Amino acid sequence: MTVTNAEPRFESVPAVREGLAGVNYLADEGIAGVVYLADRLQKPVLIEGPAGTGKTQLAKSIAELTGSRLIRLQCYEGLDESKALYEWNYKKQLLRIQVERNEDDKATWTDIEEDIFAEDFLLTRPLLEAIRATDPVVLLIDEVDRVEVETEALLLEILSDYQVSIPELGTVQATQVPLVFLTSNNTRELSEALKRRCLYLHLDYPDLAREKEIVLARVPGITENLADQIARVVRSIRQLELKKAPSVSETIDWARTLLLLGATEISEAQATETLHILLKYQSDIEKAAKELSAAAS
Amino acid sequence: MLDVLEGFIQELRTAGLPVSLTENLDAMEAVQHIPMEDREAFKYALAATLVKSHAHWKAFETVFEVYFSLRRPAPGDEADLENDVDAGNLQLDESGAAGAGAMDSLSPEELAEMLYRALLNADEATLKALARQAVTRFAGMEPGRPVGGTYYLYRTLRNLDLDGVLERLMEASKEQAGGELTSLEERLERDEYQERIAQLRQEIEAEIRRRLVADRGPEAMARTLRKPLPEDVDFMHASRDEMAQLRRTIQPLARKLAVRLARKRRHGRKGPLDFRNTMRHSLSYGGVPAEPKFRYPRPAKPEIIVVADISGSVAAFARFTLMFVYAIASQFSRVRAFVFIDGIDEVTRFFEGTEDVNQAVHRVNTEADVIWVDGHSDYGHAFQVFWEKWGREVSPKSSVILLGDARNNYHSSQAWIVKELQQRARHVYWLNPEPRSYWDTGDSIVSEYGAHCDGVYECRNLRQLERFVEQLG
Numbered sequence: 001m002t003v004t005n006a007e008p009r010f011e012s013v014p015a016v017r018e019g020l021a022g023v024n025y026l027a028d029e030g031i032a033g034v035v036y037l038a039d040r041l042q043k044p045v046l047i048e049g050p051a052g053t054g055k056t057q058l059a060k061s062i063a064e065l066t067g068s069r070l071i072r073l074q075c076y077e078g079l080d081e082s083k084a085l086y087e088w089n090y091k092k093q094l095l096r097i098q099v100e101r102n103e104d105d106k107a108t109w110t111d112i113e114e115d116i117f118a119e120d121f122l123l124t125r126p127l128l129e130a131i132r133a134t135d136p137v138v139l140l141i142d143e144v145d146r147v148e149v150e151t152e153a154l155l156l157e158i159l160s161d162y163q164v165s166i167p168e169l170g171t172v173q174a175t176q177v178p179l180v181f182l183t184s185n186n187t188r189e190l191s192e193a194l195k196r197r198c199l200y201l202h203l204d205y206p207d208l209a210r211e212k213e214i215v216l217a218r219v220p221g222i223t224e225n226l227a228d229q230i231a232r233v234v235r236s237i238r239q240l241e242l243k244k245a246p247s248v249s250e251t252i253d254w255a256r257t258l259l260l261l262g263a264t265e266i267s268e269a270q271a272t273e274t275l276h277i278l279l280k281y282q283s284d285i286e287k288a289a290k291e292l293s294a295a296a297s
Numbered sequence: 298m299l300d301v302l303e304g305f306i307q308e309l310r311t312a313g314l315p316v317s318l319t320e321n322l323d324a325m326e327a328v329q330h331i332p333m334e335d336r337e338a339f340k341y342a343l344a345a346t347l348v349k350s351h352a353h354w355k356a357f358e359t360v361f362e363v364y365f366s367l368r369r370p371a372p373g374d375e376a377d378l379e380n381d382v383d384a385g386n387l388q389l390d391e392s393g394a395a396g397a398g399a400m401d402s403l404s405p406e407e408l409a410e411m412l413y414r415a416l417l418n419a420d421e422a423t424l425k426a427l428a429r430q431a432v433t434r435f436a437g438m439e440p441g442r443p444v445g446g447t448y449y450l451y452r453t454l455r456n457l458d459l460d461g462v463l464e465r466l467m468e469a470s471k472e473q474a475g476g477e478l479t480s481l482e483e484r485l486e487r488d489e490y491q492e493r494i495a496q497l498r499q500e501i502e503a504e505i506r507r508r509l510v511a512d513r514g515p516e517a518m519a520r521t522l523r524k525p526l527p528e529d530v531d532f533m534h535a536s537r538d539e540m541a542q543l544r545r546t547i548q549p550l551a552r553k554l555a556v557r558l559a560r561k562r563r564h565g566r567k568g569p570l571d572f573r574n575t576m577r578h579s580l581s582y583g584g585v586p587a588e589p590k591f592r593y594p595r596p597a598k599p600e601i602i603v604v605a606d607i608s609g610s611v612a613a614f615a616r617f618t619l620m621f622v623y624a625i626a627s628q629f630s631r632v633r634a635f636v637f638i639d640g641i642d643e644v645t646r647f648f649e650g651t652e653d654v655n656q657a658v659h660r661v662n663t664e665a666d667v668i669w670v671d672g673h674s675d676y677g678h679a680f681q682v683f684w685e686k687w688g689r690e691v692s693p694k695s696s697v698i699l700l701g702d703a704r705n706n707y708h709s710s711q712a713w714i715v716k717e718l719q720q721r722a723r724h725v726y727w728l729n730p731e732p733r734s735y736w737d738t739g740d741s742i743v744s745e746y747g748a749h750c751d752g753v754y755e756c757r758n759l760r761q762l763e764r765f766v767e768q769l770g
Contacts, residue, residue, distance in 0.1 A: 013335070229485070
């Protein structure tokens with residue numbers, strides 16, 4: 001790999017952590033460590049974990065922290081080259097051919113061909129855009145597990161060598177190595193080839209102290225006491241065997257709700273009434289309500 | 298340093314983690330950027346480059362602990378070890394280290410009191426020191442003794458009586474609140490203390506390992522700690538912890554499988570030309586059939602009939618298979634479940650109308666009527682009853698899955714029923730949770746039944762179960 005910009009973005013692991021805290025993203029040791037390494041090793045980061053733990057937010061926050069432009073490629077089934085990498089603007093090409101035919105009769109086939117397969121007629125899509133950008137960018141490839149295994153291969157060249165090969169133009173090399181984040185909700189096993197090229201980060205539900213801090217940072221006006229209680233109730237609920245455990249974003253929603261309701265501390269009744277914000281399955285809600293109100297002794 | 302890393306990666310590979318050469322090189326590069334003194338960051342750096350699946354994290358953590366956190370120069374005497382440990386935890390509070398020295402002279406009662414206070418105030422430094430002290434005092438470790446870490450752990454914990462401490466803590470918080478706690482508060486308090494006690498346990502476990510490593514060396518220690526990865530855990534010999542872990546892996550696994558099956562169904566091969574559709578689309582090209590359309594085959598979803606032996610030895614296996622099949626029930630047109638020991642009962646009703654598969658399986662275990670005479674497996678009789686009562690409902694659309702080790706206690710086999718089933722059903726499969734080498738030994742008559750099945754599969758762990766279900770869909 002050609003190192004086009006050796007200037008590292010971050011000083012040290014704690015610096016990453018503090019920086020992220022500055023943009024309201026509370027990272028733990030693992031997250032900060034992996035981001036730091038990704039910068040130093042110039043490797044993409046594959047982030048996996050349950051929904052709503054801040055996978056996409058991490059990329060956004062890094063972009064904000066480094067003052068980079070965020071380029072986002074949302075993956076879906078059926079995504080192909082022309083939507084991810086580049087496409088020829090064939091309407092413009094047609095026009096060009098017409099114009100050339102009118103003004104000059106001597107234009108040969110090769111002239112036209114050279115003419116219409118030039119950069120002017122190239123429509124860049126997120127991946128190529130990230131490679132060609134001259135300003136600092138963060139590339140986010142969201143929910144990469146949604147594309148088919150075959151489409152994954154599209155990403156390999158860009159992930160390992162930061163380049164895109166266009167048959168008619170040649171290879172486009174990155175002018176600077178962007179920070180790349182891939183997120184996956186783990187609906188299928190990603191291919192070995194993809195995993196091998198990435199650093200792996202598993203984002204799990206945060207521990208008690210971190211969750212409390214997240215609530216404090218994200219919900220302005222909340223009291224420390226209430227945040228603490230919220231974090232503790234959520235931890236309790238996550239210990240149950242549920243279909244879908246409450247995510248961090250749901251915790252935040254819950255905290256906002258309680259704040260709006262004017263609660264200063266959580267009573268049993270209030271917790272049970274607002275459970276539907278934390279949990280999204282009826283069977284889960286019933287189970288949690290039963291557990292929370294059943295006397296433990 | 299590189300040698301240690303080499304051995305470490307070797308051990309990861311032996312533990313079953315797929316570590317490729319590139320990943321190996323990445324790890325080497327990564328450690329140059331992270332100072333080794335920062336254990337946590339170092340650990341995450343290695344994990345990010347070497348472990349690419351969350352299921353493997355636990356295995357990685359164990360090996361890491363043995364190779365890095367616990368590595369000591371040489372087994373020394375007690376005092377030496379103590380100093381080493383403190384040196385390794387320099388960030389640890391001074392008072393913790395000082396406390397450890399002073400603790401030797403404490404009486405057991407004073408020690409228990411100290412433990413209680415530390416847990417109450419979540420005083421981590423003291424807890425660490427206490428864990429060390431408890432191991433020194435209670436575990437009775439002798440160098441070279443060939444006992445596993447669990448034995449020492451058990452001895453230490455028995456002396457600490459953590460359950461009693463938990464009750465005391467709960468009492469204390471009750472008093473603090475001035476009388477009674479509401480049940481929610483009580484639950485939260487209990488969770489908090491349990492968490493702290495769990496931390497203490499981990500600390501003690503780590504301490505024991507630390508000493509064992511000092512005694513035996515990391516290579517030997519890693520060997521004794523080597524555990525199968527979740528997908529390789531044998532159903533028949535899983536411990537309770539492993540069972541709980543398996544149950545947790547089953548949901549995500551089933552979800553993945555369901556997605557894969559659905560995809561397979563959609564992206565099947567092309568069918569014959571769809572003439573009508575092609576003509577309709579040709580209109581937009583002025584009647585030229587420029588875009589041929591094909592009829593995509595839509596294979597019918599199979600109906601699944603599971604007939605499972607739930608007698609003692611294979612019960613865990615049957616439970617898992619039922620859970621798994623029901624977790625992807627949406628991929629089948631219908632799932633019916635029967636369980637037997639020597640009698641047989643239909644249990645489909647437990648699963649219908651409930652979202653909670655665990656609950657349903659629990660009801661199967663407690664409510665199903667499966668005992669006919671003595672509660673020893675009798676495949677012959679169970680199959681006979683099945684054939685008489687429900688045999689007519691087996692149709693060419695249904696796939697029948699028979700689960701069990703075919704240990705028939707020398708009753709008559711009635712294998713003709715399986716033959717009849719095969720003629721009537723689309724497929725008949727047999728899943729056996731025993732290793733292939735045990736088949737047809739003793740009272741196992743699996744090949745007698747197997748002769749009439751479309752396939753007999755060894756199904757000892759999640760990996761094998763997953764593979765089987767995938768080809769079924």
